[in-house]
Amino acid sequence: MKLGSLKEGGRDGTLIVVSRDLKRAVRASGIASTLQQALEDWENTAPRLNGLSEALNDGSAPGAFDLDMHALAAPLPRAYEFVDGSAYLPHVERVRRARGALVPESFYVDPLMYQAVSAGFLGPRDPVKVVSEDYGIDLEAEIVIVTDDVPMAVTPEQAAAHIQLIGLVNDVSLRNLIPPELAKGFGFLQSKPRSALSPVLATPDELGDAWQGNKVHLPMLTHVNGEWFGAPEAGVDMQFDFAQLVAHAARTRPLSAGTIVGSGTVANEDTSLGASCFAERRTVETLRDGKPSTPFMKFGDTVRIQMLDHAGNDVFGAIEQRIEQQPVP
Known part of the structure; x- marks a missing residue:
C-alpha cells in the first residue's frame, strides 16, 4: 500500500x-x-x-x-527521529580523495550516521527557502525507510522486520556552512535545514523484486531545471543495507515508531550515471579538472527527484521543489 x-x-x-x-x-x-x-x-x-x-x-x-x-504535506509532517546515514561509500571516497584524504578502514565496517532535523518536513511541492545563495544550496536525493518500534540492540536480521515503509527525501544541505561547523567537532546544525519527503511512502511489497536484501534496486532519477542530473542505481555500491543502518541506530537506544532512517546520497562508482547532489558532481569535476565548474543552486532553480519502476511507473511520486529566498524577519 x-x-x-x-x-x-x-x-x-x-x-x-x-x-x-x-x-x-x-x-x-x-x-x-x-x-x-x-x-x-x-x-x-x-x-x-x-x-x-x-x-x-x-x-x-x-x-x-x-x-x-x-x-499533500510530507507523509510524516514531523517525526520523533530522523537519523541519516552515508551508506554509498563511492561518494565518501571521492569527496575525501578530492581533498587528499584517505577513507578510514572503520568506514567500511561501521556506518556513518548523524541526527538530522525531524521537527518538520517540507511537503513534496513546498519550496526550499534559504536566506542566502552564499550558503551553498545543494539537493541530496536519498532513500528513507520508516520503522515501527525498534528494541535496543537488535541485530540486522531482527531490524529488517521493523522496516515498514519506504520513500524518498531531498535532504537539503548548505555546503558552505558545513566545513566551519564540522571543524568545531560537534556535527551539523545550521548547515542542515528541513528536508522534503516524497508524496507517498510505500510498504516494501509495493516495490516487488526491486526490494531485495533490504535495498531498493532502482535508479534515483534527478532533474535540475528540467535537465537530467543523474540516475545512479540505488541497489549498487550501498555498503550498508537498511537493516544494518537500523541496527546501528538502535545499538544503544530503542527507536520510536515513526523513526526515519536515511541512506545518504545515492552514488555509484560509475560516474557516467550522474549524481544525486551538486557536491558529488563538483567533486568529480575537481578530480578530473583540478577544480569544480558547476555552481551550487540559485534562487529560481527547480529540482525533481523520483524513482520509476522497471515498467516506467512512478513509485513514490516526485519531489518537485523551487529554491526561493527566505526574507529575514
Whole structure:
C-alpha cells in the first residue's frame, strides 16, 4: 500500500491511502487520523489500511477522490527521529580523495550516521527557502525507510522486520556552512535545514523484486531545471543495507515508531550515471579538472527527484521543489 498525508487537521496532517498509480486517494477515517498514530499501533492498523488500499485500487472504496499533489504535506509532517546515514561509500571516497584524504578502514565496517532535523518536513511541492545563495544550496536525493518500534540492540536480521515503509527525501544541505561547523567537532546544525519527503511512502511489497536484501534496486532519477542530473542505481555500491543502518541506530537506544532512517546520497562508482547532489558532481569535476565548474543552486532553480519502476511507473511520486529566498524577519 501507499500512504500520504493531506495538509489539513493540524501539524501532523490527515492520513490518506493512495492508489498504486498515484491518481486517487481516500482518507483513513476510523483507522488512524495520522500516519504517526498508525505506526504506533502498526500491528492493528496495517491490515486495515491494506484492506482500504485494496478497495481503493479496485475502485470500491467509498469517499475516494482525485489526488492533488499540491494538497499533500510530507507523509510524516514531523517525526520523533530522523537519523541519516552515508551508506554509498563511492561518494565518501571521492569527496575525501578530492581533498587528499584517505577513507578510514572503520568506514567500511561501521556506518556513518548523524541526527538530522525531524521537527518538520517540507511537503513534496513546498519550496526550499534559504536566506542566502552564499550558503551553498545543494539537493541530496536519498532513500528513507520508516520503522515501527525498534528494541535496543537488535541485530540486522531482527531490524529488517521493523522496516515498514519506504520513500524518498531531498535532504537539503548548505555546503558552505558545513566545513566551519564540522571543524568545531560537534556535527551539523545550521548547515542542515528541513528536508522534503516524497508524496507517498510505500510498504516494501509495493516495490516487488526491486526490494531485495533490504535495498531498493532502482535508479534515483534527478532533474535540475528540467535537465537530467543523474540516475545512479540505488541497489549498487550501498555498503550498508537498511537493516544494518537500523541496527546501528538502535545499538544503544530503542527507536520510536515513526523513526526515519536515511541512506545518504545515492552514488555509484560509475560516474557516467550522474549524481544525486551538486557536491558529488563538483567533486568529480575537481578530480578530473583540478577544480569544480558547476555552481551550487540559485534562487529560481527547480529540482525533481523520483524513482520509476522497471515498467516506467512512478513509485513514490516526485519531489518537485523551487529554491526561493527566505526574507529575514
